[in-house]
Amino acid sequence: MAQIAQVLVDVPTMQTNRPYSYQIPTAWQSQVQPGMRVVVPFGRGKRRVQGLVLTCDDVTTFDGDLKAIDAVVDLAPVLNQEGLQLSAWLAQTTFAFQITCAQTMLPAVMRAKYEKILRPTAQTSTAVQTEIFQGQLEVNYDQLATTPQAVSRLLRLQAAGEVDVYYQVKNQARRKTVLGIQSTLSAADLDTELAAVRKGAAKQVALLKGLQTLNGEVITQKDFHQRFDVSEAVIRTGEQKGWLTRPAIEVYRDPYATADIQPTKPLHLNDEQQVAVDQIVAAVDQPATTTFLLEGVTGSGKTEVYLQSIAAALAQGKTALMLVPEISLTPQMVKRVKGRFGKAVAVLHSGLSSGEKYDEWRRIQRHEAQVVVGARSAVFAPLENIGLIIMDEEHESSYKQDDAPRYHARQVALWRSQYHHCPVVLGSATPSLESRARAEKGVYQRLVLADRVNQRPLPKVSIIDMKNELQKHAESNFSQALLVALQDRLDRHEQSVLMLNRRGYSSFVLCRDCGFVLKCPNCDISLTLHMDTHTMKCHYCGHEEAIPRICPNCHSHKIRYYGTGTEKVEEELRDLLPDARIIRMDNDTTRKKGAHAKLLTQFGSGEADILIGTQMIAKGLDFPNVTLVGVLNADTALGLPDFRASERTFQLLTQVSGRAGRAEKTGHVYIQTFNPDHYAIRFAQHHDYEGFFKYEMRMRHQGGYPPYYFTVQITASDLDEAIAAKRMYQLLQWLKPRLSSQTVILGPTPKPIARVNRRYYYQIVIKYKQEPQLTATLSTLLQETQAQQRQGLQIAIDVEPLHFM
Numbered sequence: 001m002a003q004i005a006q007v008l009v010d011v012p013t014m015q016t017n018r019p020y021s022y023q024i025p026t027a028w029q030s031q032v033q034p035g036m037r038v039v040v041p042f043g044r045g046k047r048r049v050q051g052l053v054l055t056c057d058d059v060t061t062f063d064g065d066l067k068a069i070d071a072v073v074d075l076a077p078v079l080n081q082e083g084l085q086l087s088a089w090l091a092q093t094t095f096a097f098q099i100t101c102a103q104t105m106l107p108a109v110m111r112a113k114y115e116k117i118l119r120p121t122a123q124t125s126t127a128v129q130t131e132i133f134q135g136q137l138e139v140n141y142d143q144l145a146t147t148p149q150a151v152s153r154l155l156r157l158q159a160a161g162e163v164d165v166y167y168q169v170k171n172q173a174r175r176k177t178v179l180g181i182q183s184t185l186s187a188a189d190l191d192t193e194l195a196a197v198r199k200g201a202a203k204q205v206a207l208l209k210g211l212q213t214l215n216g217e218v219i220t221q222k223d224f225h226q227r228f229d230v231s232e233a234v235i236r237t238g239e240q241k242g243w244l245t246r247p248a249i250e251v252y253r254d255p256y257a258t259a260d261i262q263p264t265k266p267l268h269l270n271d272e273q274q275v276a277v278d279q280i281v282a283a284v285d286q287p288a289t290t291t292f293l294l295e296g297v298t299g300s301g302k303t304e305v306y307l308q309s310i311a312a313a314l315a316q317g318k319t320a321l322m323l324v325p326e327i328s329l330t331p332q333m334v335k336r337v338k339g340r341f342g343k344a345v346a347v348l349h350s351g352l353s354s355g356e357k358y359d360e361w362r363r364i365q366r367h368e369a370q371v372v373v374g375a376r377s378a379v380f381a382p383l384e385n386i387g388l389i390i391m392d393e394e395h396e397s398s399y400k401q402d403d404a405p406r407y408h409a410r411q412v413a414l415w416r417s418q419y420h421h422c423p424v425v426l427g428s429a430t431p432s433l434e435s436r437a438r439a440e441k442g443v444y445q446r447l448v449l450a451d452r453v454n455q456r457p458l459p460k461v462s463i464i465d466m467k468n469e470l471q472k473h474a475e476s477n478f479s480q481a482l483l484v485a486l487q488d489r490l491d492r493h494e495q496s497v498l499m500l501n502r503r504g505y506s507s508f509v510l511c512r513d514c515g516f517v518l519k520c521p522n523c524d525i526s527l528t529l530h531m532d533t534h535t536m537k538c539h540y541c542g543h544e545e546a547i548p549r550i551c552p553n554c555h556s557h558k559i560r561y562y563g564t565g566t567e568k569v570e571e572e573l574r575d576l577l578p579d580a581r582i583i584r585m586d587n588d589t590t591r592k593k594g595a596h597a598k599l600l601t602q603f604g605s606g607e608a609d610i611l612i613g614t615q616m617i618a619k620g621l622d623f624p625n626v627t628l629v630g631v632l633n634a635d636t637a638l639g640l641p642d643f644r645a646s647e648r649t650f651q652l653l654t655q656v657s658g659r660a661g662r663a664e665k666t667g668h669v670y671i672q673t674f675n676p677d678h679y680a681i682r683f684a685q686h687h688d689y690e691g692f693f694k695y696e697m698r699m700r701h702q703g704g705y706p707p708y709y710f711t712v713q714i715t716a717s718d719l720d721e722a723i724a725a726k727r728m729y730q731l732l733q734w735l736k737p738r739l740s741s742q743t744v745i746l747g748p749t750p751k752p753i754a755r756v757n758r759r760y761y762y763q764i765v766i767k768y769k770q771e772p773q774l775t776a777t778l779s780t781l782l783q784e785t786q787a788q789q790r791q792g793l794q795i796a797i798d799v800e801p802l803h804f805m
């Protein structure tokens, strides 16, 4: 009987997107299991790649040529049956390679690192020995192959059989270990040694007494030193005398080891919170795969609902997964969850070092953590027996990954809820239209928190028409009303938050006299400024026209592209309010690890009066002393060529407004805009999510956009613009007869940023209501384009894209 493993190789191409058979050497037959990483020979020569075992089968006969597994990387599977099934599903639904999906699900350090190695052969001449190997048994290829001449020399040596090329697969995952102390003496021996030690040798006595106290337990040398006040020199003496050994013991790199986190107790819930918790807990206990949409205004205490629901899952002996957008994974949120569940919590986000991530991941896999809080990719956390999945700020577009696999964490969360048979809670003050529409149809169960905790009012929102302001004081970023309000907060020692919306920055033109934004005559979507061609383009239908010099609406000459930077705003503010202490948060000031957290902590502890920032300050912050929020430019996102522009603007304004007046003091919000009558801004002013939802649904219905239609975006890119465009037209011809007549295909159009990294991008968008064969059709399309992919053309498929740029 022999054993054969089906292995996915780490070669992400269309041709290799299927398992390969390898023989399992007899010695390892009971060890190799599905979900383990192995090293296998692949292709010609001595190439070695990492692989993932999918299945192991006993067979009686096999083709004699079958290659054998070279090495086993893991002692235990890194993906369990759920993980393997999930990676297959992900590959199929996002049109990605299964190996890429599996890698996405694992910590980055578990990806193999490949090294090319040169070794001497029997024919290696002495000259080559000295020149290349210099007395070593092997040398790294990349260190020698630094110039084209060197490469061709090495190739010639290889052809002449003077050097051999090998490939090494390196495991980058490293555990962190420290020295431990373990007594080698029995209790009786310890007594004997103690009696034998000289009277004056107080330090050795302390060491032996310490070992006695350990009673066979192993602790770190550091802890030993702290507990018994014994120096390393004395410990080493003890080691030489054979009293103890110093084994390496593994320690976790804990990013929050030094964080000061106070334990918290469940709060007494208000009526609305109680209703929500009761319903969720009932589904946890049952268990049922219900998906809840928790629609709670800003400051309504959604987090407390999450925490008490998680507690119910833990009480059932189950685990819980809580997803939050990267940006709101502030120390505040971590503190809240860790404060409630302590050591049971593992945290996963991009701010951690790769070692910290690896350790948190293993704590989860070893069942040492039962609650996971993390950003998008934490949806793959290796939790077993999940009792509840929560997705906070479910409308956030950062839950969708832009690169392959182009998955949405919400879809993965729903898949895992089916697998584990557990409920999902999608929470937001401003749910995505898609989710809210599903709740309307009864697919999701809606839970509402209509009021802020303790009946605190939502802040008053004033809209400032910047067209009037500009006539009064030229080109300032600050209206008079906002300035007065800022000064007032300074006088009262209260804090302010100012947001400058950077999205859509200077990509569209706006009339500073009437607020007019140029739109496509066919699509009713803003045209985008293309400086390369000096034209305005529609990214949906391809319509193109000249950049206007005068406003088509009011004939003003003040039509120009729009935008300013946070740094400039800060400068102006320092001039206007010289006494104010200001913290600026944008991509520049938060680039360093931990900077984001540090700035927020400073602001939270009152070290500044004003926090200026980009969208990154809009969400999740809960600072009681903030009573003023100013939005400097509400319009930029409105101008984006995207049917979700209004939705994003409404969400952003509502979220940022929600930062004001969360505690005793009442809040006030000022929104500066050139479009004071735009419905997104008006509904945000009145905190009217439901009103916005109804209105926007009508707009989507008229325009034929999601959630009334599903969308798929196909992109082709090539170094040659003509090839990318031509291929897109061929693709269109190929697709048309394969889709139903109700389905609409938009484009091909050049992508808004048509040229990135010297590649040209063209896209088509498929809008459909029902297309049961679509997945199969698109898979075929990918198969058929593989030959061209090798020649440099790349095709990407994005299901339900969130951005069309």
Ligand SMILES: Nc1ncnc2c1ncn2[C@@H]1O[C@H](COP(=O)(O)OP(=O)(O)OP(=O)(O)O)[C@@H](O)[C@H]1O
Binding pocket: 267, 268, 269, 270, 273, 296, 297, 298, 299, 300, 301, 302, 303, 304, 428, 429, 453, 454, 619, 620, 621, 622, 658, 659, 662
């Ligand atoms: N039942 C309660 N009693 C007293 N205080 C509460 C209660 N529930 C929540 N809070 C407090 O209310 C504040 C707001 O809660 P939380 O931050 O969870 O709101 P949220 O709904 O998540 O808002 P946002 O969407 O703006 O982030 C927090 O300081 C929280 O501690």
Ligand SMILES: [Zn+2]
Binding pocket: 520, 521, 522, 523, 524, 538, 539, 540, 541, 542, 543
């Ligand atoms: Zn158009």
Ligand SMILES: [Zn+2]
Binding pocket: 511, 512, 513, 514, 515, 516, 551, 552, 553, 554, 555, 556
């Ligand atoms: Zn105008």
